[in-house]
Amino acid sequence: MINSFKLNSFLAILLTVLFTSCQQSSKEVQTYTSGTEKILVDESLAPIIEDQTFVFESTYPDANLVLVTKSENELINSFLDDSAQVAILSRNLSEDERKHFENKNVKIRINRFAVDGIALIAHNTIEDSTVTVEDIIKVLKGEVSPLGNLIFDNANSSTVRYFKELAGVKELPEKGVYALKSNPEVIQYVYDNPGTIGVVGVNWIVQPPVDLEKQVGSLKILGVKNLAGKVGSDAYYKPFQNDIALEQYPLLRSLYIINCEGGPGLGTGFASFIAGERGQRIVLKSGLLPDSIPSREVNIIK
Template identity: 45%
Template structure:
């Protein structure tokens, strides 16, 4: 009887050990490049394209869960700088002070471009002007414009207005001529309702074959832009078509980066790598943005002629 009891005890101990060991293995291998959970901070300009990318990635890898926190730069960057969330999608490289948390911990930061974005300038469809120069746009930003044209941005803390502030070389906005609202949809609606205003929005917001397109797109037109002298795109006026994003002739271009500071070869790394894969780049093409690299095949490039 004592022998049987001892055998049962050993069997129970072995089962418990194996169970614990299995749980430990599941915990250590639960997050791989194609499974587990990760969270990404996303510049609101790119919320649509990230939603599309995640949807397809999830269909490829059902055990992967990619959550997003969407906001303007002022809202999402503090979470990255503090290490609260270590994945980030924005339209610029990090500044030294934004990397300090990770440098102090000797934790690497990996930066990969996966798309080329364009900032489209839109006007009321009944406005006479259909073109604008880069210099005219910067003069409005500097408060020195004599044309009476006015620029409208999504909000005061967005990457869109920050791009124009940096490009125009100013420290603060002029008292008149530049206005901010709350969202990109607000900008499209405002321009559709008011002549004489030029809205600044991301190119992918011009597409009509997306989920929940703005109903006011029919009442606006996309302006063609001419670059400053001696720069690419200075010989003519160019619209932000996908072809002109890729060939660099449209002046208001910016790169889209995914920044990974997770410090592991887990799901975050897997998703960042997938964005630059042929499948991920095809979604970039469908979004209206320029891909990081064009594969050796012909694509039917979108031309937003509106």
């Protein structure tokens, strides 16, 4: 009869070996084109990243990208808490954020993959379809301005942070500026409340969700004139690719995929895909400006 103590010890060792083996197997499955990777995504950039993910996973069936959309502040907190190793932001890491990873000897890989134009939207029934950066800044400082209420996606969002920096303010005024919870809510609110001006990533208007196509069809993108003496101060420009490429549209921001895996993995594969020709073509189709313009071959038949 087998000694019960020896049997229990044997089973404990066996379970430990099996558990360790399973852990090693799961790590081995993680490659540039296979495995599972959690990716934190700035909510204002969700449409373009969802497009990239769909094509990437269709191309590599063994890849599973789990997108977690958050406001910028929430995203950064999650990223620094190591809840994910890959994040997609509309800004680069700050010096303190870099040190967080460097102190852990984690190599940071950063790729700029697009330039986005922040769109100002209004109901198509309004008469004036132009605004100036000067008037936007007045609203953000709580001063008298001819503009209607500005509606943002989230108090902790990247768009709010961008406009605070634009106006040089630390807090938004109590009147004239309001924050909801998401870009879809901004679109719906502006649709329901003519006279208000919404602030969203242009991709939400160029490629809106199916359930918001009707609302977007009744909205217009406003032309924006820059401050005197700056590029784009000679006329009103919109966040379309030509005006973004020439930097004539004033409200521009770079988009980055930040990879802190520390080694080869699915996040690196996805970052390479977005920065590659196929990923850049998806950016081009989305209405944003690719970081590198994809080449185009033209065959001339004589």
